[in-house]
Amino acid sequence: MINNYFIYLSQKYASKWLVFAIDLAIVLITFCASYFIRFNFTLNFDFNQFLFQIPFILIVASISFFVFGSFKSVIRHTGFTDVVNLFKAVALMSILTVLFVLVNKELDFMEGFTIPLSILTMHALLSFVLLISSRLVFKMGYNHLKCRYIASKKVLIYGAGDSGIVTYNALISNVKEKFHVVGFIDDNSRKNGKSINGISILNKNKIDQAYIDSNNIDEIIITSENITKDSLLSLVSLTVKITKVPPIESWINGELNVRQIKQVQIEDLLGRAPIQIDNPNLLNEFKGETVLITGAAGSIGSELVKQLANFDVKELILVDQAESGLYDVQQDLIRDGKRHFTAIVADIRDGLRMDSIFQEYKPTMVFHAAAYKHVPLMEKSPYEAIKINVNGTKLLADTSSRYNVKKFVFISTDKAVNPTSVMGATKRMAEMYISCLQKESKTKFITTRFGNVLGSNGSVIPLFKKQIENGGPLTLTHQDITRYFMTIPEAAQLVLEAGTMGKGGEIFIFDMGESVKIYDLAKNMIKLSGLNFPEDIDIKITGLRPGEKLYEELLANGENTLSTYHKKIMISKTRELDYASVKSEIEELCITNRFQNNNIVLKMKRLIPEYKSNNSDYERFDKKVQIYKKVKNILHDKTDKTYGNI
Known part of the structure; x- marks a missing residue:
């Protein structure tokens, strides 16, 4: 003792x-x-x-x-x-x-x-x-002595500026883990050959796999926020762990903690600067409003909830049929000290249930994010896709119009552009119905289109992560397939911004930068996991799935764009519709029997001229639709001539 x-x-x-x-x-x-x-x-x-x-x-x-x-x-x-x-x-x-x-x-x-x-x-x-x-x-x-005789991690710091020096001090001051900073790397050639605290500043061109191996480098820490895509990709190609220091505003009490240094994420390789929204009008737009969000437990819906909760809204109404996901969103809001919200388990296909919610809570704005989105599954279940994506949207839009909601923001997808799948076609039909309803409603109906969202439920990123954890291989449908990507916060910010600027009837599309080749993305994810392709994890090509596109598009045939005050947001000028006829056909389609999948798809193809199936059983209907349209045009021409003679 x-x-x-x-x-x-x-x-x-x-x-x-x-x-x-x-x-x-x-x-x-x-x-x-x-x-x-x-x-x-x-x-x-x-x-x-x-x-x-x-x-x-x-x-x-x-x-x-x-x-x-x-x-x-x-x-x-x-x-x-x-x-x-x-x-x-x-x-x-x-x-x-x-x-x-x-x-x-x-x-x-x-x-x-x-x-x-x-x-x-x-x-x-x-x-x-x-x-x-x-x-x-x-x-x-x-x-x-610590670096030489005590087991320590050898690191390189990318960026010899203030952030790099702060990172260096944080590393050498860390007591839980020992670091040996071998050198700094900087893009500025004028700094090459100089030193910081006796540590050399190296030319980035000298950092190759031979240098990594000869110096036993364990990790490269990126401190520069302005690192280019090419520089980042060159680092990722090396067999070494790549981590990144968060932005200065994320530091704890203005000081960097070593635990804040995280592995580089796949969104860092998008090749474009993150989309930032800084519009003070957003505060005024949602102040005192009762906002209803459908699909509130989903990837986009939950992020919309998170961001809207920071505005001075009167109340948030969260609607979703997934009770577990909705419970998680509810607990997150409670943990963050938010009180002005109500979580409701409900199905948007239930018109009476939706009517009772509108009657009780009287929402003034609606964000409609609920949808079925998985292309191969919907290709096998057109009836379910119609019921949620079209009829659900129709019921919600009709109810919003009946209760004089100020704005109704519909979240669509780039798969609605020249659709090749049932899912894409149903989203395009929903867009069309909203456009028709705008002609007879006081509610401002606004549509937003964007591509794939990084990390969303069921998207390629979580799938690849799970496959890497299981030892591979990564499954890819085609080596040349490309997609547009944005992060979940970016998508939600752009939806809110489009909802603010919308006057009614617009289809907003977002500038998502260059499309990303999924094959390259898969290889980069393997590298970011500290593994080698194909030695550790291989990539298996499985073939395109039913309804799947090789390339996504943001504009349909015959569409062009108008600019807005935000350079990342544009308005799509769509083809003119016969609103009365289209609205009637969509309403008829929504009451189709569940056992008539072929009839459903055939009617959708007649309604959407640009809908051409790809790698799907429904490709056989495309020729029938072409014949139908030719006959229809001939009959239309004859009718015109007859009336002309009269």
């Missing part, structure tokens, strides 16, 4: 008392050195007087060190503040000594006691220099 207590005391106090003793020893050494320098390295001075002065100097030094606590700092973490404290302690020591000598000359209460002012000046200077030097020597020695 006593031994344990002694160990505890030694661990808690021994280090600072050792520093205190060393500091006093340095003060003594520098005092002796000052005498030797003053008397030309001889002993031609009053030695007895010198011995009498030593206890006085040590007492004054002790008082100064205690006043400023300069010996209490952790030496291996010595910084600018510690240097300032040492300066203050040495200055106080010199001032007290000089004052005592001057006062003693006048009052002579210690007969014959004096110290030449030249010695005191040299002593102050030497003490300050040696005290700082001792700390720096210890710090450098500690870091050298």
Whole structure:
């Protein structure tokens, strides 16, 4: 028990008392050195007087060190503040000594006691220099031994700017894990060959696999927010872990914690800057509104809930039929201290249920994100796709119009453009119905189209992650398949922005940058997981699924765009519709029997001229539809001629 207590005391106090003793020893050494320098390295001075002065100097030094606590700092973490404290302690020591000598000359209460002012000046200077030097020597020695003899992670820091220096300091100060910073990398060629804290700044072109292997580099930490896509891809191609420092505004209390350094995510490889929305009108748009969100437990719906909860809305009405997902969203809001919301388990296909919700809560704005979205599954179940994506949207839109909702924002997809699948065709039909309804309603109906969302439920990213965790292979339908991508927060921000600027009847499309080749994305995900392709994980080509496109489009045949005040948001100018006829045909289709899948698809193809099935059983209907349209056009021409003769 006593031994344990002694160990505890030694661990808690021994280090600072050792520093205190060393500091006093340095003060003594520098005092002796000052005498030797003053008397030309001889002993031609009053030695007895010198011995009498030593206890006085040590007492004054002790008082100064205690006043400023300069010996209490952790030496291996010595910084600018510690240097300032040492300066203050040495200055106080010199001032007290000089004052005592001057006062003693006048009052002579210690007969014959004096110290030449030249010695005191040299002593102050030497003490300050040696005290700082001792700390720096210890710090450098500690870091050298730690890196050489203690197991440590060898890292390169990409970015030799302020963020890189802060990252370096955070790494070497970390006590839980040991880091050895081998070098800095920077895009600025003028910095190449220079050094920071003795660590070289390297040319990025020299960082190849041979350099990584020869220096046993474990990790490259990216601190530069302006790193280009090509530079990032070149790093990802190396067999080494790639991590990234978060933006400065995400640091904890303005300081970087090593735990905040995360692995580079696949969205970092999109090749475009993240879309940022900074529109003060959003605050006014949603202030005091009761907003209903369908599909609130889904990827886009839950992000809309998260972002709208930060506005001054009157209440959020969260509707979804997935109770587990809705419960999770509800708990997230409660944890964040949000109270003005109501979570409701309901099916948008139930018209009476929707009517009762509108009657009770009286929403003033609706964001409709509920939908079936998986292309292969919907290709086998056209009836279910119609019931949710078309009839569900119709019921919700009709109810919104009946209750005079201000704005109804429908979240569509780029798969509605020149659709090749049942899912895409149903989303296009929903767009068409909303356009028809706009002609006879006070509600402003707004449609938004965008591509794939990174990390959304059932998307390719989570699938690849799961396959990597299971050891592969990654399954890909075609080596040349491409998709547009954006992050979930980006998608939700753009939906809110489009909802704000919409006047009714628009179809907004988003600039999503360049399309991404999924084969390259799969290889990059393997690399980001610290594995090699194809040695560790291979990619298996399975063939296009029913209804799947090789390339996605944002505009249909015959469509073009109008610009808006936001450079990332455009308005699609769609072809003119025969609104009465289209609305009637969609309403008729919504009451089709569930056992008439072929009839459903055939009617959709007649209604949507650009709908051409791909890799699907329904391709056989495309020729029939073409014949039907030719006959219809001939009959239309004959009717026109007949009326013309009359």
